[in-house]
Amino acid sequence: MDPHLLRTFVTVARHESFSVAAHELGYTQSAVSQQIAALEADLDVLLLRRRPVVPTDAGRRLLEHAGAILLRLDAARADVRRVSGGQPVELRVGISPMADSGRLVERLVEVQRSMPRVAVTVSACGADEVAAGVARGELEIGLVDGVTAPSDPLRVVELGTFTTVVVSESPLVVVLPRDHPLAARGVLRLSDLADARWIDAPGAAVPLARLRVVADGFRSGLRYDGAERSVLLAMVAAGGGLAVLPAPVAREGVAAVPLAAPALVHRTELVHGSLTGPAAAIVAGLGFGVR
Structure with missing residues (x-):
């Protein structure tokens, strides 16, 4: 299954419009129609009804898988870039609203002072958004929080081969x-x-x-x-x-x-992929135990 075709299908289904999806993706409407037809031919099933544009039963089932498939592809691409790339000039960190962020913020300030050419950006968003941002390579480090049983993991989006570090409970x-x-x-x-x-x-x-x-x-x-x-x-x-x-x-x-x-407990966890440069310095200086 071609991931480019899958991404086009998800976009059309989300907007319920070929023209709006074409505008977002930067394609012509004809190109979007051809990509959907190619995906349907590959799977040998109708995925979208055209008037109105709504997923068929098979299309809805594919949508259940599509988000995780595309996220894992983005995560793999980002992880390869992290391993092979040079030292970044920007450090992007995501923090969910109720996360225990005190120690991380202190460490961010310390590292930014020691590496003044590195631009540090901190974004506040939901735990799932932070986790997905780390997976896609949009964030180098994420701090997520949530409520769980003491022995259970937090319920955030699946990250694949990422490291999770308990910050506090x-x-x-x-x-x-x-x-x-x-x-x-x-x-x-x-x-x-x-x-x-x-x-x-x-x-x-x-x-x-x-x-x-x-x-x-x-x-x-x-x-x-x-x-x-x-x-x-x-x-x-x-x-x-x-x-x-x-x-x-x-x-x-x-x-x-x-x-x-x-x-139940409230837990804060640090999530990250392969670390280099400033991000590695941040995590190394925190002293949290890896789970």
């Missing part, structure tokens, strides 16, 4: 208004809180979708699409709802009660 706490009836409890269980009103803040707290995996309920009150913890805590203090956050949490007007069950 923190217990979780339930954050409530100081005057909430449960604020004086020594510990709380998620099953006791399923009927409470929650703030859905996927960038600043444990996402409600993750909590619903381990317990029923969790109706959303307010939604916060930002990543500033101070804003979220102000919403909790005002009675907007509850939230689950990594410890520690300190703010006037809120209480942070340890989460006893289920057994």
